[in-house]
Amino acid sequence: MAYVNVPKDLTKVKTKVLFNLTKRQLICFGSGALIGVPLFFLLKGSIGTSPAAMVMMVVMIPAMLFAMYEKNGQPLEVVIRNIYRVCFQRSKQRPYKTNNFYAVLERQNQLDREVYQIVRKEKADPRRTKTDRNRHRKSEPNG
Structure with a gap:
């Protein structure tokens, strides 16, 4: 009995349209x-048959590459676009940044300590007398 290997991941299977080619390959x-x-046919008369055939192949090779080449499930234009972005669009040095919740809590705790020390220092300041504090309170508008 004939044995046919069926892939388990059907997302990589592409539907064939004509001559066992996909729509992308046909286009x-x-x-x-x-x-x-x-x-x-334009170049055959002026430069000869063999050079015209070579020029035709050189011109048609990129179309064949776009039709057939895939890397990691990505077509050639996506691979070229990714290479272009990495080499030319993005900066060469990318800093490593994280949004660490514990660092935020630690900064908030440090700010709370500084505020507490400032408040404690004002209360314990021996240079200010009780009358200075009262004058300061009277000069503030009551809201």
Whole structure:
């Protein structure tokens, strides 16, 4: 009896449209042919058949690469865009930043201690007399 291997992850299986090619592959091969074949016939008379065929292949290779190449499930244009972003758009040095909740609590605790020390220092300041404090209170507006 024939044995057929069925993949467990069906997300990587692509539907074939025509000639066992996906829609993406058909579009890329078709666009390559639309550019390469007329270019061959335009150049055949002036530079010869072999150089015209070489130029046609060089022009059609990028379309074939876009149709067939995938890395980690990403097509070639996504890979090129990621390389461009890493090399040119983003800064070379990326600082490591985290939003640490415990550091926020520690900063708040330090601020609370500073406020407590300031308040305690004002109460225990021997240079201020009781009359100075009363004058200060009278000068403040009652709200």
